[in-house]
Amino acid sequence: MILAPDTAPDSFRHPHLGEPDQIWCYRDKHGKPFFYVCRFVSENGGKNIRPLSCWQDKTGKHQWEWKHLPAPRPLYGLYSLAWNPYAPVLVVEGEKTADAAQQLFPEMVVVTSPCGSDAAEKAIWDPFKGRDVFIWPDHDQPGREYADAVAEIALAAGANSVRIVEVPDEFPEKWDLADELPVGVTGSRIFQLVKEAHPFSKDQTKKDLPPVSPPDWPFRVDEQGVFKKVETTKAPGETKVEWIKVCSRLDVVARTRDSGGKSWGRLLAVTTREGQTNEWAMPMELLAGDGTAYRAELLKLGLEISPETRARYALHEYINDASPQEWARCVDRLGWHGQVFVLPNQTYGNGQDERVLFQVDRVSDDLFRVKGELEEWKEQIAKLCAGNSRLAFAVSAAFAAPLLHPASLEGGGFHLRGGSSIGKTTALQVAGSVWGGGGVNGYCQSWRATSNGLEAVGVAHCDTLLCLDEMSQINGQDAGQTAYMLSNGQGKSRARKDGTGRPPAQWRLLFLSTGELSLADKVNESGGRASAGQEVRMVDIPADAGASLGIFEDLHDFDSPAALADHLRLNSIQNYGSPARKFLERITTNPEHLTEQLRRARQEFLDKHCPRTADGQVTRVANRFALVAAAGCLATAMGILPWGGDEALKSAGTCFTAWLNQRGGFGSLEEQAGIEAVRRFIQAHGKSRFQSCNGDYDRPIINRAGFVRDGQQGREYLIFPETFRNEICKGMDSKRVLDHLKDRGLLIPDSTGRPARVVRLPSFDDPIRMYVLKNEILGESGDD
Template sequence: MSESKLPQNSRAGNQQTEADMPPEAPQPLPWPSSFRIGTDGVYICEDAGNGTYSYNYVFSPLHILARTCDGQGKNWGLLVKVQAPNGQWHELVIPVSMLAGSTTVFRELLMSLGLRIASANYKYLLAYLSGANPQQIVRSVDRVGWHGGCFLLPEKCYPSQSEAQQGGKFALLCSEGVNPFQCRGTLHQWQEHIGRYLAGNSRLILGVCAAFAAPLLKPCGVEGAGIGFEGDSSAGKTTALQVAGSVCGGGGQNGYIHRWRLTDNALESLAVMHNDNLLILDELGQSDARTAAESVYMLANGQGKARAQKDGSARVITEWRVLFLSSGEMGLEQKLKEGGHRHMAGQGVRMVGIRADVGKGHKLFDELHGYPDGKTLADALKLAVSQYYGTPLRGFLEHFTANIAENTKAARAVLEAFEQRVCPPEADGQVKRVCRLFALLTAGGELAIRFGVLPLAPQSAWEANARCFQDWITLRGGLEAAEARDAACRLRAFISANRMSRTAHAAQNRALLYH
């Protein structure tokens, strides 16, 4: 893209003649020929009379990069790059349909990213964008995650070798709200201040493995699911979530963590925002029982509700793939019972409950790594996750996409081996399904160790997840189907509640029989 260094006194309405301007770049240009691009902004060329032209500064740097369209060749737009006052560049896709109506919407989008423009020059902004003719076309997508052989994050595409050779490019459509996939610090800093304290701590490893396993859902063909950390308010549940979230991103008041208290539409939007990644929801108690029950099915099944458009036709149903972590003082089963709802077996395999307290006297932690108590270690981790985040996921994706076929094969080998060696053969199908979830977490963790992203010894993820799986079986109450277990529990409760009265009646009947 051509960019000219214009004279400094050409800004703010000061005019320059055509002789003052550098020669025009070869055609075709991605912007209209009546505009020139300088390092300090965009200029409009106007007839000054007497066969001369003047160039007036109209707005700060705004570059037109490409046309965009979706996978069906529809919903066209412009990919632009705007420079903020601090010098930072931001990319944005502007739907061309916005240019047909009021200029307010796209102008607000650009100005929110740092575009500086006087109100008198609004007409030039519309002319600049409407007359754009970039030759490059890129595919626009509305979510992060897998798109063909590329894994897309807001700031970068991680292509497979074949995709990189083909030069496939994507543009992520802008969405409202804070970007959860932000980065701060280096991978080495994350490893030094957070990763090293995972060693020997099964619950921390479990959560972090979920972050690395989420991008494996599609390659390994595994369905989405969730794990809920249960326990009292000081058990360390939120610490486990914060450490897991630091793998993917952070920033903002709550870092990578969201709250359960959401509407259906908001939860669907969050799921799409975290497609092929880890979604974290804190404080299950803030959600009502009915919403929690429906949300677990919706998140794990990867599909939103069917809705109608204004004309009555069906909207396209929103879809996604996520692994999710949750926390709550009570588990999902207790939450549903509290609201008068029955806990279904399908919910139990889609959101697996596990106690945050490992029973070693230090709440969440098995190993304190030299800290005097669990609270001190938790406080140190909470401080660290506010300073170092997002880099482990990038490191993992760099390695995984370098050879997707071989790395997927390795992940599946770990997954299958874990299922065969850890899951008891007599276990019910429901238990085997949950074991597959823990196997996927193990695969993600062991790959991250192999890639040098997780600073742990080989087999650390296996050992931690195997222990957590056994702890889940203990909390669940056995290997049989949930329906059979619940029926046995109800029968025992009935016998216990009615033992005395039924025994008395039986004794009386025997007395009458032999009288």
């Protein structure tokens, strides 16, 4: 037998049924035919389905025969499934329905299994691993049974999620997506049914069961709330039974604990007066006190607690003694945990048959909120970023934040530097709308607030984007320390009350910043000096794109930069949060494939923009830019960003080049900083601290740093080693600076190669060692 023949059959004519009315080709993941399914219509209108496959006989001869391949058989649509790894999957019944559904849902991959609704288990469903699967059943009992069977098989194959469309009862019997729409039903209604598809879980019947109650469980829970059975004895032999109300409806959904079997808790679900359900993973340690802390949090969530003292005790007892069947893992920070990604109110990815929850001692007031629709965000915000390198880069950076972990890269930031009112904050607002909003400044935060609560901010944004507006709000020393700690991803070590060490807070994030000064200038403003490590961790990008439009390059038919900025700002208030959630859904479906995609996309950027001879600092920064480019390309391929295929690569390349040009090339930043420090010192002090060896000075030199003389190769500056180490190279490695000067040919060593030469100088009886620098250290000026 041959699974993938080289050529199609010469004819599809059946010896008894004649020419087929329709032919469907089953292909492998490379597009090569597996086999064919043909439909024949007889004169009386009857229909026959026949498979046609290629077989090899004992002599090695290949021939097409009217019979099926043995099970398991490939899916119809496998080729599209392989070439669209992040697209959601729609399963229907039958090849004709699959073709029709593919026209209705071009953003999805539509598949079906061969041999009808009774043979779902005879198909190969392995390609569903990590995919989001939707199933549209035919509107009859066999269709519903097929949908249930496929749903169970898909979950067993490792599908990320499975949902079944609930076909309305008023639809005609046996109706499917290949039929004409029922009377009064629009295409929009069909799309809405898919959006409203119910999640399927093989454990869902178990999860719908009430908690297993302990013996003599005195509580009951219904729509009216939680009630406790209380028995009181009024006289010997006379017992009164009453049900007291404890609180409004509160369900204890699951027991929680961390991966180490500690930090136990309860997942609580509060049903508010408006019918909304709010969940909170409550640490059990809050039950240790009088309960004020946890009651306060439950009240925030909408729980109504009876004011009676006995009701408060009963609530304590109810939460403590409840025995839910479901179990969940708890975590105390956001972001990646294994192959799942945790946000405050939602978890993405496969949790290995149990939920993973964010558990904290108080209800978090986060900004990871959702408002508006993804399509509206794409049209009103993302579409207008195309052609504007800084905006497109900022949006791509938002998608890059959760990719730091899969790419095994350290955290870091990008700083948009430029004058006032050129659109820097607009870029931050647009990028922030990817993740959320709803705060006073949308998703953005101020540098001042971040520096005051640095560790809390870091943990609250782990593996996500942090937007910091206007660095001028803090002093230079704090700015440098904040940038370093945010990038480094670790807080300070602190002691517990008993003196033992508390584990330091940890995080991993990408941040965007704005300001009128660079980090180096801001640190210098406070009398300090920015280290190369700080500047590599927070990369400075000129915010002005150079088109005389501030941060913009393409106004997209708006009258002015201000008009476009206002449009983006207003729409970022109305549409936010959905892009990141859709992105998280996709990247958690197939982590192994994601890692390989990132590697290829990053390498493409590095091959184009960063030579292998570049300094290690440049390579580190280039890798971060490459991740941003890869993230933008990935979001574009997923249909989240409505851009051309190379928009993300172009914007990242433009911003990287802008950073590189102002930096001064691919060399070491410490090398440039050291040489620049020497140059600035000589230029700043000149004759005031450098005595002439030629005798042409007419005043005493106070705090002499060295001498200046005319040597054989031109003017030379002779510097005392102590001055060089303690003043010029303060805060730097003076030996490395000397090495850089020597490598550049700016230092004249002695005959043995040592950096200090033995020289004779005025007012010194004996020769002394000095560092001798050429006049070229001053660059083109050459003056004192």
